[in-house]
Amino acid sequence: MKKVIEAKHLSFGYDNKLILENINFSIDKGDYLGIIGSNGSGKSTLIKLLLATLKPSGGEIKILGERIDKFRRWDKIGYVSQKANSFNTSFPATVEEVVAANLYSRVGLFRRPGKEHRKQVDNALELVGMREYKSRLIGELSGGQQQRVFIARVLVSQPEIMFLDEPTVGIDAKSEEAVYCMLARLNKELGITIVLISHDTSAITVHANKIACMGNKGLIIHDPKEKMTEEFITELYGYGVNLHAHRHDCRNCIRKEVV
Ligand SMILES: Nc1ncnc2c1ncn2[C@@H]1O[C@H](COP(=O)(O)OP(=O)(O)OP(=O)(O)O)[C@@H](O)[C@H]1O
Numbered sequence: 184m185k186k187v188i189e190a191k192h193l194s195f196g197y198d199n200k201l202i203l204e205n206i207n208f209s210i211d212k213g214d215y216l217g218i219i220g221s222n223g224s225g226k227s228t229l230i231k232l233l234l235a236t237l238k239p240s241g242g243e244i245k246i247l248g249e250r251i252d253k254f255r256r257w258d259k260i261g262y263v264s265q266k267a268n269s270f271n272t273s274f275p276a277t278v279e280e281v282v283a284a285n286l287y288s289r290v291g292l293f294r295r296p297g298k299e300h301r302k303q304v305d306n307a308l309e310l311v312g313m314r315e316y317k318s319r320l321i322g323e324l325s326g327g328q329q330q331r332v333f334i335a336r337v338l339v340s341q342p343e344i345m346f347l348d349e350p351t352v353g354i355d356a357k358s359e360e361a362v363y364c365m366l367a368r369l370n371k372e373l374g375i376t377i378v379l380i381s382h383d384t385s386a387i388t389v390h391a392n393k394i395a396c397m398g399n400k401g402l403i404i405h406d407p408k409e410k411m412t413e414e415f416i417t418e419l420y421g422y423g424v425n426l427h428a429h430r431h432d433c434r435n436c437i438r439k440e441v442v
């Protein structure tokens with residue numbers, strides 16, 4: 184199994200306050216890793232380290248087999264941030280333009296995207312079920328639809344790994360379900376490695392093939408089929424979660440309810 188991410192003895196602190204201490208894990212190609220943990224446990228910080236927006240205080244990270252400080256193929260890495268839905272949606276851009284903007288680094292800022300680029304944009308929108316909305320203004324869409332467009336914006340550069348930091352914050356349960364099902368399809372059908380932070384332990388248990396639990400400056404990787412009982416999570420975090428909170432029986436899902 185090809186490792187796409189490896190972290191060894193990884194430590195990080197803000198202003199000398201240690202947040203992550205001696206973390207070791209790897210992610211294989213085609214994995215769907217769900218990251219859970221209470222507020223402030225370092226989930227977003229970990230993703231920022233894996234995206235090289237933060238520098239580790241100790242240890243090393245390899246991405247697609249290369250040391251992160253030497254890594255240059257960032258177009259292969261997609262990122263949907265925790266704040267994606269605070270994107271200025273009053274900007275008068277169409278869905279097509281928002282997605283195409285992520286191709287500008289290749290197209291060149293002042294050149295119009297050609298036929299081939301427009302086809303790539305169409306394909307990305309098709310994957311998230313938003314192709315028919317391509318001429319609509321981004322500000323006219325619902326939160327869930329906007330979030331799908333932001334995912335298409337990442338998909339257009341054909342990433343090998345997608346990082347998503349709470350991509351469903353602020354959208355209703357039905358749209359949330361649709362986003363999770365769509366990510367599962369991208370993972371299974373296109374083989375895209377997914378790294379998803381979510382507080383929705385139920386959705387993570389259903390869709391992810393690995394779960395990273397963060398807390399006490401550490402990270403433990405689990406198989407969702409084992410151990411992820413309500414008692415286990417309550418013991419780990421000191422708070423209860425309801426794994427039956429949502430039903431995941433949408434027909435697009437590959438895996439059905441397992442808890
Ligand atoms: N730029 C920063 N400067 C100083 N401390 C920070 C900074 N960003 C985050 N922290 C602190 O680091 C810790 C981890 O933050 P992080 O954002 O990674 O948590 P999280 O697990 O993503 O939380 P949440 O579930 O609320 O998103 C928190 O205690 C936070 O206050």
Ligand SMILES: [Mg+2]
Pocket residue numbers: 226227228265348
């Ligand atoms: Mg966070």
